[in-house]
Amino acid sequence: MKKIALIGVTTALLFLSACGEEPITQKTNEQPKQASIKHEKPSSEPSAKNEDNKTVTTLPNGVIETTVGNVTTYSNDKIYTYYKGANWEDNHDGLKTEVVHVALTDKYPLKDGKLASVVNVKFKLHNTTQGKFTTYPDQAQLITSTGEKIESPTFKSENIGGEINKGVTKEGILYFQLEKGNADKINWIQLFWPVSDNGTEQRIVLYLNE
Structure with missing residues (x-):
């Protein structure tokens, strides 16, 4: 083949x-589109927000997703900080x-x-x-x-x-x-x-x- x-x-x-x-990047005729990170759909439990622009969501698998601005952390990952953008x-x-x-x-x-x-x-x-x-x-x-x-x-x-x-x-x-x-x-x-x-x-x- x-x-x-x-x-x-x-x-x-x-x-x-x-x-x-x-950074310097090479221009191309067609720019790749930005994607949004894909997470599991939140459960029916509502998200909690406060004055610090902090969002806390419980995912269906029980993981707690916490987002402040563009920075996301998870209750089962105490090492890494994830960047949703x-x-x-x-x-x-x-x-x-x-x-x-x-x-x-x-x-x-x-x-x-x-x-x-x-x-x-x-x-x-x-x-x-x-x-x-x-x-x-x-x-x-x-x-x-x-x-x-x-x-x-x-x-x-x-x-x-x-x-x-x-x-x-x-x-x-x-x-x-x-x-x-x-x-x-x-x-x-x-x-x-x-x-x-x-x-x-x-x-x-x-x-x-x-």
Whole structure:
């Protein structure tokens, strides 16, 4: 079967040197639309709100979802902070690529007992066509607003790249361990990864506090 190479954005890698400097992205003719993170529908129990713009919702599985502004936490996850606005999706010729969530922590426990700062990004890929696509989000590089550049995902990251056959859905979480720490200071992240075997790439920017 003939392989269909996903046509991405061809660009030289741009380095961001200053903390807080706005990221540079490659302009394309068609901008991918922003997605909203998908959660389970709340139960019939009403949400509670207070003066601090805080919303507390009980999900059907019993998890307590707490949102203050764009920051969401869950009662069963005491490590990560999730950012509901940091989502993205694109449909290129039938290959749907989605960033489901971005989560940050400065409290990831390592085997030696130390705590690490980690950026956690969940991808979902779905081939809706009869052909094949090639893409490598699990080879993504990460740049942060705090001046870090991580060349590839680390430790627990899942292998979701390569060929995606017709009708196949792949999803998994990528983990980027920060060297400087201070994950809670990050305002945006930039991800770029190969989308074919000929050097083309996809580049996206996700804002955490908008």
